Amino acid sequence: MSMKLKSKGCNVYLVRSGDKRYLIDVGTDGKLIAEQLKELDGVIITHAHFDHIAGARELERIFGCPFFAHPEELPYVFKEREFSFTGIMGKLAKLAERMSRFIPPENVRSVYELKDLRIMHTPGHTPGSICVLHEGKNYCGDLLRGNAKLSRKNFCQSYERYLESVRTVLSLDWEKAFPGHGKEVAKDVAIKKLQYLLK
Numbered sequence: 001m002s003m004k005l006k007s008k009g010c011n012v013y014l015v016r017s018g019d020k021r022y023l024i025d026v027g028t029d030g031k032l033i034a035e036q037l038k039e040l041d042g043v044i045i046t047h048a049h050f051d052h053i054a055g056a057r058e059l060e061r062i063f064g065c066p067f068f069a070h071p072e073e074l075p076y077v078f079k080e081r082e083f084s085f086t087g088i089m090g091k092l093a094k095l096a097e098r099m100s101r102f103i104p105p106e107n108v109r110s111v112y113e114l115k116d117l118r119i120m121h122t123p124g125h126t127p128g129s130i131c132v133l134h135e136g137k138n139y140c141g142d143l144l145r146g147n148a149k150l151s152r153k154n155f156c157q158s159y160e161r162y163l164e165s166v167r168t169v170l171s172l173d174w175e176k177a178f179p180g181h182g183k184e185v186a187k188d189v190a191i192k193k194l195q196y197l198l199k
Contacts, residue, residue: 002137002178005036009051010180013139015132017116023059024132024139025180027051030058037063044111045069046141047126048076049083049155052180053104060105068111070121073128078104083126083157122169124162125151131169138174138187146182148190167197 001016009028014021020041026033028051040063045053048069056067067077075081111119111130118133125142132139142151143165156162170191178184 002134004178005033007033009054011178011182013178015117015134015139017134020116022114022117024178025052025141026055026059028054030055030062034059034062039063040065042114043067043105044114044117044130044132044139045073045077045108046131046139046180047129048073049126049142052141053077056105057103060107065107067105067108068114069108070119070128070130071110071112072121072123073126073130074108074110076126076128077108120169120172122165124158124160124165125156127157129165133172133174136175138169138172138177140169140177141180143169144177144179144185144190146179146185148177148185148193149182150194163197166194170194170197 003014005012005014007027010025012027012033013024015024021039022041023043025046026043033055042065043059045067069077076083120131120133122129122131122143129141131143145151151162153159174187176184176186177190
């Protein structure tokens with residue numbers, strides 16, 4: 001079972017796996033997310049762009065739950081490294097990130113500690129981007145956007161690796177993608193729109 005929560009910054013999903021409740025991303029307003037929840041067992045970070053994790057510290061304060069990210073994403077979560085953005089949109093994103101005054105959560109673990117969800121490493125948008133596959137659903141962060149649009153090139157750390165990740169994910173078994181921005185998209189629609197990548 002899963003549901004989309006009211007959020008700011010990006011789409012946020014609540015996923016149940018057995019008796020566990022996980023958020024996928026948190027957006028920029030942790031308090032808004034917390035108001036919609038009674039319990040939370042963990043937060044899965046698809047990637048560490050501020051629009052997906054800026055509300056993390058507030059959720060950690062309220063629920064005391066662990067956060068999970070890919071090992072290659074951890075230096076960015078903890079602000080030990082900075083993303084490189086290009087172009088005017090990229091520069092605006094970097095400025096917004098600096099102005100957000102993001103304080104990272106303290107309890108962040110490797111996403112591979114989660115045994116009840118399938119985690120796919122999808123590098124390119126960021127080094128440690130992931131998709132979470134569960135019950136036919138693909139929670140894909142910024143790998144795809146609503147209506148099967150690709151992420152902007154100037155927001156990707158490696159566009160070649162990003163396109164390879166898109167190809168890989170399109171070959172996997174899932175029915176519908178739930179992106180970080182925009183509306184969900186059926187796999188057959190995504191394949192039809194992106195078939196030029198598969199040749």
